[in-house]
Amino acid sequence: xxxxxxxxxxxxxxxxxxxxxxxxxxxxxxxxxxxxxxxxxxxxxxxxxxxxxxxxxxxxxxxxxxxxxxxxxxxxxxxxxxxxxxxxxxxxxxxxxxxxxxxxxxxxxxxxxxxxxxxxxxxxxxxxxxxxxxxxxxxxxxxxxxxxxxxxxxxxxxxxxxxxxxxxxxxxxxxxxxxxxxxxxxxxxxxxxxxxxxxxxxxxxxxxxxxxxxxxxxxxxxxxxxxxxxxxxxxxxxxxxxxxxxxxxxxxxxxxxxxxxxxxxxxxxxxxxxxxxxxxxxxxxxxxxxxxxxxxxxxxxxxxxxxxxxxxxxxxxxxxxxxxxxxxxxxxxxxxxxxxxxxxxxxxxxxxxxxxxxxxxxxxxxxxxxxxxxxxxxxxxxxxxxxxxxxxxxxxxxxxxxxxxxxx
Numbered sequence: 001x002x003x004x005x006x007x008x009x010x011x012x013x014x015x016x017x018x019x020x021x022x023x024x025x026x027x028x029x030x031x032x033x034x035x036x037x038x039x040x041x042x043x044x045x046x047x048x049x050x051x052x053x054x055x056x057x058x059x060x061x062x063x064x065x066x067x068x069x070x071x072x073x074x075x076x077x078x079x080x081x082x083x084x085x086x087x088x089x090x091x092x093x094x095x096x097x098x099x100x101x102x103x104x105x106x107x108x109x110x111x112x113x114x115x116x117x118x119x120x121x122x123x124x125x126x127x128x129x130x131x132x133x134x135x136x137x138x139x140x141x142x143x144x145x146x147x148x149x150x151x152x153x154x155x156x157x158x159x160x161x162x163x164x165x166x167x168x169x170x171x172x173x174x175x176x177x178x179x180x181x182x183x184x185x186x187x188x189x190x191x192x193x194x195x196x197x198x199x200x201x202x203x204x205x206x207x208x209x210x211x212x213x214x215x216x217x218x219x220x221x222x223x224x225x226x227x228x229x230x231x232x233x234x235x236x237x238x239x240x241x242x243x244x245x246x247x248x249x250x251x252x253x254x255x256x257x258x259x260x261x262x263x264x265x266x267x268x269x270x271x272x273x274x275x276x277x278x279x280x281x282x283x284x285x286x287x288x289x290x291x292x293x294x295x296x297x298x299x300x301x302x303x304x305x306x307x308x309x310x311x312x313x314x315x316x317x318x319x320x321x322x323x324x325x326x327x328x329x330x331x332x333x334x335x336x337x338x339x340x341x342x343x344x345x346x347x348x349x350x351x352x353x354x355x356x357x358x359x360x361x362x363x364x365x366x367x368x369x370x371x372x373x374x375x376x377x378x379x380x381x382x383x384x385x386x387x388x389x390x391x392x393x394x395x396x397x398x399x400x401x402x403x404x405x406x407x408x
Contacts, residue, residue: 005030006027008031009031009032010032010033011097012037013099014112015038016100017101018179019145019176019182021036025072033371034071035075035081035386036072036074036075037077040408045377060353066350066356067358073381075407076380077090079112081268081406089120092117094390096127097127097186098127099127101129104128104134107388125184125200125202127182129205130142133205134203145170145347148171148174148207149173152211153217155168156228157230157362159232162364163230165219178210187201216228240270240297240298241261244302246306246309255315257314257325258323258324259301261290262322262325265321266322270317273320274304279300283298342350346371349375
């Protein structure tokens with residue numbers, strides 16, 4: 001795809017784990033030349049994490065890492081050495097964009113702070129993504145998504161009022177909010193840099209980026225002094241609105257279905273299907289009435305769904321325009337006929353992990369298509385290539401640097 005929108009954009013990706021690498025992958029999938037800079041002394045920690053193929057060992061098999069780093073190239077340089085640091089600065093000169101989600105302390109330690117890199121390359125767009133920002137009393141705090149979901153208030157939103165906050169079960173900011181905010185900010189700054197030949201620093205606090213998605217409870221408190229209450233699956237404008245257990249499948253695995261009734265027609269239709277006289281009374285005619293008796297309604301629906309398969313219920317409810325959907329597991333999502341027809345998941349051949357599925361790009365473009373060409377790089381896979389083609393080193397120089405453990 002020679003007409004990808006970011007073709008020709010050079011990106012030095014010095015990020016790790018989730019939020020930074022996903023932003024870098026979005027740039028790479030749109031055609032940017034993305035070099036991931038690591039060192040064997042301090043690899044991207046995601047390389048060491050599961051899942052990986054059964055029996056597999058090593059730094060190149062993590063499904064997490066590989067999914068977040070397609071279409072990138074990898075170079076291993078020890079920036080803490082004098083020669084390695086100079087090579088790092090040469091890559092800064094090459095880059096249009098630098099991306100990192102290291103802590104402020106780590107960025108300063110390897111001397112890749114904005115004051116330094118902007119002098120080396122005045123046209124550089126440098127995106128910094130420390131968890132708590134680059135100023136304020138908590139600027140040196142470090143943490144991962146599991147901590148961030150607690151700090152930003154997200155964990156408090158999930159669960160039931162009488163129970164402890166249970167969170168959302170995943171490091172949501174890492175995967176969605178933070179990387180896409182970074183992606184948009186980088187594109188904006190690159191546009192200005194192309195017009196003015198002047199780069200700029202992007203400061204993205206992952207905490208503030210995450211709080212931006214918490215608008216409803218925050219503004220409810222600010223505007224009306226309303227405290228948010230955890231209500232499980234219940235919402236104000238629908239009843240029933242929940243997830244109900246169905247018959248186990250033939251393997252004995254639990255099956256669940258989500259069901260909601262937003263209007264009276266949907267309610268009347270579900271009453272007819274359930275055929276329970278206790279629901280066909282005036283006590284449940286309006287939303288207000290149903291909200292007052294929501295616990296009984298949920299119990300009645302649960303007793304009914306437990307007698308049927310999730311597939312059977314989904315087909316029956318949807319045929320009557322009642323919003324309903326099976327709670328799918330990972331295998332079902334991958335094998336979903338809708339996802340298959342749309343081609344969301346991409347199969348890529350990895351040198352060690354073999355052929356594996358990669359998440360799609362999340363959006364499609366008709367004039368300047370985006371997509372994936374290559375699997376995630378092996379650790380240091382392109383060190384020699386980058387040293388010769390970009391850093392202009394001779395093979396004998398490269399060999400000396402490897403012997404000195406500047407390169408790996």
